Structure formats: structure tokens, C-alpha cells
Amino acid sequence: MTLTLYTLDWVPDFPRGFVRDLRVRWALEEVGQPYETATVPSRPKSDTHLGMQPFGQVPIIRDGDLTLFESGAILQHVARGTALFPDDRRAEISQWLFAALNTVEMATMHWQVMLLGQKFPDFFGPPPSGDVIDHAFAFAKTRLDAIEKRMATRDWIAGDFSIADIAMVDTLRNVASEGGLADHGALSAYLDRATARPAFERAMRDHMAHWQAADAARETETA
């Protein structure tokens, strides 16, 4: 049975390229696993969606009888036993996967949510002050500095390219898009190296095609 990847039915321009179905598409492309996509409504959240993902988020996958959410868990599932997550490197790759999501992304998202609040007050409500945003970036920067030091001497975060790189790079792409890697040359080179991979390019192409199709469907609905 073909694996199904759930993403949102439509998003505005600003998150396109960054919705987390991208990291799952990337892993699926890397391991050569075919998949189909399905959507859940962005707003309001449906009961079916909340039944699969209690926070009303994506990505979600369905693989046979298994329904799975949380991008890290999904990456582990789709790449299990492959070169991206081989059994003999499970512990080290899991360590860096968790570091990407729970140490780096946890800090950088806090900063980015504030930037979004500043840029789109109509969407997110009253904007945070500049001081609070600076404070959030100073915290995130401690994490970026540590990864910068590690990546100065290696190509990939945990030996050969793995799902830990997919999670780390996808997190750092977000930071770069806000200018947050201006002082991090090794991280910028790491992003360039990773996003030049053909599997990333295919994943991004399909991710963006999804939003274009979503726009077209909305236009038809409102015509």
C-alpha cells in the first residue's frame, strides 16, 4: 500500500517552502519511496485531522495501519534500516535528530514566531517588542553558534548524510530565510551542500507545486 503524506490544503505565501511536509518529502525522495499526498483543512481544524494529530498540525503520514505525526518520528519511520538511518548508527543519528528538533528548532522557532508576529499583526495579533525579539535571537544564537562550531570540520552532522541532517537543515533554512545565519559561514555552506541534493530539489518542487495547485483550486471555487 502506498504511503500517504498529509499536508495542509492551502497556506498563504509566507510559509510556502517551509511547511514541514517538506522534510518528509525530502526523506521519502532520498530513500526512493513512492508516496501520495492528501490534505487536511488549514482552518477550521476538522475532527478527522484532530483525530490523527491532536495539535491540528502537519505533517502526518498513513502507512498501512499506522498513522503517525511529529516530523522527527516520521523521519525515523520512513528511513528506518536505510542509509539515512541504519541500525548500526541509530543512537548517534537519533541524538542529533533530537538535538535538531528539541534544542535548535525549539529555540529558533521561538524567535521566528516573534518575527512573524511583528510582520503579520493582522494574522498573529499584537506584535512583540523589539527587545523581546532580540532576547529570543540571543538565546537561539547560542544554539546556532554550537552547531556552527561542529559543522566547521565536517560535511554532515552525524557521519554520513542522515535524517538528522534533514531535520537540522530544514530548521536552519528557516533561520537563514530571516537573515539569522549572517555570521555563520559553516552553517550557510552546510545549507548549500544539503539543498543541492537532487532529492531536496525534487521535494521542494513538489511542495511548491502543491501550493500552486491549491491556489488554482481556490480560484475555481470562488469563480
Ligand SMILES: N[C@@H](CCC(=O)N[C@@H](CS)C(=O)NCC(=O)O)C(=O)O
Ligand atoms: N513538532 C511538529 C510541528 C509541526 C508544525 O508546526 N506544523 C505546522 C506547519 S510547519 C502546522 O501544521 N501549522 C498549522 C497550525 O498549527 O495550525 C512537527 O515537527 O511535526
